[in-house]
Amino acid sequence: MSMTQSMAAASPWFQGKPAFVRFWAYIGLMLGATGLALWGGDGYSEDSYIFQLTSMQGVLWLGTGLLLGAALAAIASVAKAEWGESPLAERLVSWGDGAVLMIAMMALFTLFEPSASALSYEDQSNLFSIKLIMAMNVLFLFSAICYILMLFAPESFVARMATGTAWMGVYVGGSMLLLRWYESYLFMDGSIGHAPVSNLYEVFMLLFCITVIVYLQWEKRYQAQAMGAFVMALVAAGVFFEIWLGSIGQADIKPLVPALQSYWMKIHVPLNFVGYGSFAVACGAGMAYLTRQWLEQRNPAMKVLKVFPSLEQLDQLAYKSVAVGFPAFTLATILGAAWAAEAWGGYWSWDPKETWALIVWLVYGAYLHVRISHGWQGRTLAWWTVSGFLVTVFCFLGVNMYLSGLHSYGRLS
Amino acid sequence: MANMRRMSQRSVFSRELMHRLSSMPLAITLLTVLALASVIGTVLQQNQAQQDYLQQFGPLWYWVFRSLGLFDMYHTWWFLVLLGFLMVSLSFCLWRNVPRMLKEMRSHKVYISERAFSHIKQQRRWLVSADSAEHIADKLKQALKEWQWRQEERDGVLYLRADRGNRHKWGYIIVHSAILVILVGGWISVQFGLRGDMAVVEGSSENEISYLKGTHTEYKTMPFDVRCNSFEINFYPNGMPSEFRSNLTIIDHGKEVLTSDIIVNKPLYYKGVRIYQASFGDGGSHVKLKLFDLQGDRPPRIIDTQVYQTYKDDISGFSFEITDFRPHNVENMAAAGQPKDFQDLGPSVDFVIRGNGLKPVKMRSFLQPLEIDGENRGSIMMISTTGDKRDFQSIGLGLDLTNPKEWALYHAFISRLQRLKLEGKNARRMAFKSAMEEVFGDQRPKNFQQMAVRVINGVQALPQLPWAVLPVLDDYDQKYYTGLQLAKDPGMNVVWAGSALLVWGLCIMLYISHRKLWFIIRPQDGQWRVEMAGISNRNPLNFNREFHTLLSRAEQATAHNPSKGVDE
Numbered sequence: 001m002s003m004t005q006s007m008a009a010a011s012p013w014f015q016g017k018p019a020f021v022r023f024w025a026y027i028g029l030m031l032g033a034t035g036l037a038l039w040g041g042d043g044y045s046e047d048s049y050i051f052q053l054t055s056m057q058g059v060l061w062l063g064t065g066l067l068l069g070a071a072l073a074a075i076a077s078v079a080k081a082e083w084g085e086s087p088l089a090e091r092l093v094s095w096g097d098g099a100v101l102m103i104a105m106m107a108l109f110t111l112f113e114p115s116a117s118a119l120s121y122e123d124q125s126n127l128f129s130i131k132l133i134m135a136m137n138v139l140f141l142f143s144a145i146c147y148i149l150m151l152f153a154p155e156s157f158v159a160r161m162a163t164g165t166a167w168m169g170v171y172v173g174g175s176m177l178l179l180r181w182y183e184s185y186l187f188m189d190g191s192i193g194h195a196p197v198s199n200l201y202e203v204f205m206l207l208f209c210i211t212v213i214v215y216l217q218w219e220k221r222y223q224a225q226a227m228g229a230f231v232m233a234l235v236a237a238g239v240f241f242e243i244w245l246g247s248i249g250q251a252d253i254k255p256l257v258p259a260l261q262s263y264w265m266k267i268h269v270p271l272n273f274v275g276y277g278s279f280a281v282a283c284g285a286g287m288a289y290l291t292r293q294w295l296e297q298r299n300p301a302m303k304v305l306k307v308f309p310s311l312e313q314l315d316q317l318a319y320k321s322v323a324v325g326f327p328a329f330t331l332a333t334i335l336g337a338a339w340a341a342e343a344w345g346g347y348w349s350w351d352p353k354e355t356w357a358l359i360v361w362l363v364y365g366a367y368l369h370v371r372i373s374h375g376w377q378g379r380t381l382a383w384w385t386v387s388g389f390l391v392t393v394f395c396f397l398g399v400n401m402y403l404s405g406l407h408s409y410g411r412l413s
Numbered sequence: 414m415a416n417m418r419r420m421s422q423r424s425v426f427s428r429e430l431m432h433r434l435s436s437m438p439l440a441i442t443l444l445t446v447l448a449l450a451s452v453i454g455t456v457l458q459q460n461q462a463q464q465d466y467l468q469q470f471g472p473l474w475y476w477v478f479r480s481l482g483l484f485d486m487y488h489t490w491w492f493l494v495l496l497g498f499l500m501v502s503l504s505f506c507l508w509r510n511v512p513r514m515l516k517e518m519r520s521h522k523v524y525i526s527e528r529a530f531s532h533i534k535q536q537r538r539w540l541v542s543a544d545s546a547e548h549i550a551d552k553l554k555q556a557l558k559e560w561q562w563r564q565e566e567r568d569g570v571l572y573l574r575a576d577r578g579n580r581h582k583w584g585y586i587i588v589h590s591a592i593l594v595i596l597v598g599g600w601i602s603v604q605f606g607l608r609g610d611m612a613v614v615e616g617s618s619e620n621e622i623s624y625l626k627g628t629h630t631e632y633k634t635m636p637f638d639v640r641c642n643s644f645e646i647n648f649y650p651n652g653m654p655s656e657f658r659s660n661l662t663i664i665d666h667g668k669e670v671l672t673s674d675i676i677v678n679k680p681l682y683y684k685g686v687r688i689y690q691a692s693f694g695d696g697g698s699h700v701k702l703k704l705f706d707l708q709g710d711r712p713p714r715i716i717d718t719q720v721y722q723t724y725k726d727d728i729s730g731f732s733f734e735i736t737d738f739r740p741h742n743v744e745n746m747a748a749a750g751q752p753k754d755f756q757d758l759g760p761s762v763d764f765v766i767r768g769n770g771l772k773p774v775k776m777r778s779f780l781q782p783l784e785i786d787g788e789n790r791g792s793i794m795m796i797s798t799t800g801d802k803r804d805f806q807s808i809g810l811g812l813d814l815t816n817p818k819e820w821a822l823y824h825a826f827i828s829r830l831q832r833l834k835l836e837g838k839n840a841r842r843m844a845f846k847s848a849m850e851e852v853f854g855d856q857r858p859k860n861f862q863q864m865a866v867r868v869i870n871g872v873q874a875l876p877q878l879p880w881a882v883l884p885v886l887d888d889y890d891q892k893y894y895t896g897l898q899l900a901k902d903p904g905m906n907v908v909w910a911g912s913a914l915l916v917w918g919l920c921i922m923l924y925i926s927h928r929k930l931w932f933i934i935r936p937q938d939g940q941w942r943v944e945m946a947g948i949s950n951r952n953p954l955n956f957n958r959e960f961h962t963l964l965s966r967a968e969q970a971t972a973h974n975p976s977k978g979v980d981e
């Protein structure tokens with residue numbers, strides 16, 4: 001049983017009325033933020049909105065929303081007791097907690113930023129986010145090692161370390177990305193500020209966080225910790241690639257080319273990575289499936305097998321991951337088409353990145369059909385998730401690296 | 414008789430065909446084949462110049478690829494047939510399944526046979542004391558209020574069925590129709606849409622767009638004119654462009670109807686046509702070049718020409734084809750490994766110099782001399798012998814050619830050196846001194862020391878150049894063209910509608926599972942035996958858990974003590 005689960009089970013905060021009231025407090029908070037954007041005094045400025053939120057005016061809007069949401073929910077739950085019993089609120093409230101914690105951490109981290117005179121665009125190595133990236137890398141690598149160790153030494157201490165460091169990595173990584181957003185305003189009088197989803201280095205870190213979050217959801221609900229060894233091994237491989245990208249000078253915060261200056265970027269890119277991250281988890285489940293099957297054939301009495309989830313469970317988890325990733329990826333591709341329609345005049349132009357997104361989509365679409373068609377074994381499906389992820393990786397990395405001659409995002413530069 | 418047989422044969426055949434066309438293996442095959450085919454078009458660059466293909470693949474493969482249409486693959490007949498096949502298959506699939514599914518969703522079948530019941534994995538039974546089976550049924554319905562209940566009595570046994578997520582099958586219908594809608598929208602876009610490029614020079618207007626049709630270009634006149642009033646580029650402090658902005662006026666039947674700015678990601682909309690900022694370039698800027706004769710003692714001459722024109726200099730016999738003008742050249746001036754140091758080298762002109770039996774060479778000349786740390790290092794040039802901009806190498810000329818006195822000093826010095834044919838250090842110094850006196854008399858300008866160094870550098874560098882004349886940018890009057898893309902797409906909204914349906918349907922299909930519960934209540938030893946079973950069409954992991962919760966709720970509602978339960 002994971003730490004968070006035991007925590008959640010023990011605390012009344014996550015159940016019944018308290019969960020219900022807090023859930024609506026978060027909804028109120030979001031409505032307050034929306035209200036600020038729509039009717040705030042200084043008007044809405046897309047990129048520097050994060051700063052508007054932290055101004056006095058922002059605090060007033062958010063605070064009002066929060067209190068109003070909480071108060072109304074409290075009254076409602078007193079007036080009619082069964083309203084207070086909301087499984088949806090119980091399920092979702094921890095997401096709100098996580099988001100608030102990340103934002104709070106980010107606010108704390110801004111205090112460690114070097115002074116304005118010590119910052120320079122040319123040499124960004126003293127930004128605080130660089131230290132956090134290092135911490136995140138170490139946490140994920142350590143977590144991967146723990147998950148793998150756990151297969152051979154399934155003591156609860158190792159298991160706790162594995163899960164705990166994975167969660168810490170997610171929080172450090174998530175708040176680091178927010179901090180990077182803040183940091184992008186520190187140069188050139190704020191003229192280059194943008195969300196940290198604009199280059200390969202940044203989206204790689206986003207991908208780790210999303211992959212680990214998706215995996216941890218499964219771990220929280222189903223006893224499938226051994227699968228973590230496979231998912232975290234993929235993440236660890238990504239971490240090494242990210243370190244390499246940093247070493248060739250890809251880590252700097254750079255201005256946005258005009259083609260990327262659009263609110264679509266902030267929606268399209270993260271949603272795409274929900275797809276990629278889920279497909280990575282599905283691949284981890286597929287690899288665990290194939291490994292288990294291979295071990296069973298060699299020696300069914302092996303000790304490692306006791307730690308593994310059953311084949312059926314792994315098959316289900318792979319499917320659940322695809323079921324999260326496929327709609328997200330579909331929506332992301334559609335939003336990408338909407339962006340293309342707005343920026344270039346056509347929703348589809350058979351650009352290599354677009355075409356590969358379609359290929360990935362067709363591959364997972366075929367997977368869903370293979371699943372319900374008769375006569376196919378779990379083994380085929382497991383291979384399908386693994387090779388599907390290879391196609392995904394090519395779409396994500398390969399297109400940029402090998403087909404870049406064609407790739408025409410940023411046509412104007 | 415024979416006739417009838419043929420007919421039934423035909424209907425067998427068509428039923429078989431329909432069966433095949435709507436089968437799952439075909440769906441999987443189609444999706445996979447489409448994916449594989451799409452790969453080809455990304456690996457082979459599409460719509461390039463035919464010579465490039467010929468050069469790349471050689472005559473044989475060029476011919477093979479060309480015959481298969483691989484250079485414009487997504488518009489070939491076989492790719493379109495593939496998409497058409499997908500549409501046909503989807504239609505049959507819907508045709509065959511939708512009536513069945515609708516019927517199933519409406520079905521009120523409650524009775525379940527002993528055999529079917531025993532095959533269900535999740536099941537339990539227990540004993541209840543109650544007045545009647547109806548009574549138990551009411552309690553169960555009360556406990557599981559959120560379920561849809563139906564019941565039927567047969568031979569003194571009460572059958573109850575409860576459903577949730579019955580809408581699940583709609584997901585299938587919506588998703589597969591949505592894909593049809595999207596494909597139809599795409600077809601409308603291709604058939605009735607319009608997309609082309611238009612280049613408008615600052616200050617002038619244009620009404621013709623050009624577009625690729627297959628591998629050749631076609632033109633079309635728009636029903637209105639677009640005038641570009643101005644085009645500007647804004648830069649970030651590090652020299653990266655931050656914004657491309659055109660100010661456009663739409664002129665419809667001679668009347669100015671609309672004036673607006675467009676930038677990338679913010680197009681203009683007029684009469685169903687969207688106008689996008691797509692590219693830019695030089696619109697024929699006027700440039701003045703100063704020609705320095707490197708041999709002989711003719712004073713520098715100024716020529717007045719334009720980008721995209723060729724100027725032939727009769728005196729030297731060289732011609733200059735002006736290819737581009739740039740108002741800014743931001744370069745990283747730091748040595749490798751040092752922190753970056755961006756600096757604007759100022760305006761430049763690109764041209765190709767030809768003549769006198771020399772190989773044509775691409776050159777870039779700057780308006781200003783190079784300055785490093787506030788020190789004038791003389792004029793520079795970039796030269797590319799291959800004609801490719803990426804091969805530009807910069808060459809220091811030593812002299813600051815924008816300063817006429819400096820050129821005069823250089824010229825006086827070098828002509829003395831040549832005339833006297835003197836050798837040795839002393840003679841050079843004498844020649845320099847005399848040249849200096851000729852140009853400046855007694856009054857030496859400020860920073861003369863630096864000028865002297867530049868002149869000496871110039872004496873080393875300039876005579877090495879193979880050309881008799883050297884053009885240097887002297888003045889300019891810049892004019893851009895803005896590259897617009899015009900598009901009209903009547904299929905777009907159909908595609909968006911299909912897309913919305915697709916996402917909605919997928920969520921229904923993947924997140925709502927159809928769960929069914931059966932209860933069979935029959936008398937046994939003066940009590941009632943309740944049998945409960947449940948299945949879900951997906952997500953067994955969750956359902957196992959849900960079933961146990963439901964079970965305990967059902968057991969509690971019927972006031973049964975679970976410890977006495979009979980496990981199955």
Ligand code: HEM
Binds near residue numbers: 365439440444510922
């Ligand atoms: C791009 C094309 C397609 C997409 C994205 C798509 C998507 C889907 C999805 C997501 C499912 C649900 C799988 C699940 O329940 O987990 C499904 C089921 C199904 N698809 Fe497709 N499909 C496509 C094309 C086709 C075609 C061409 C056919 C027929 C030849 C087809 C036939 C079916 C059938 C029969 C089912 C099972 C429905 C059921 O019984 O629940 N699909 N499809």
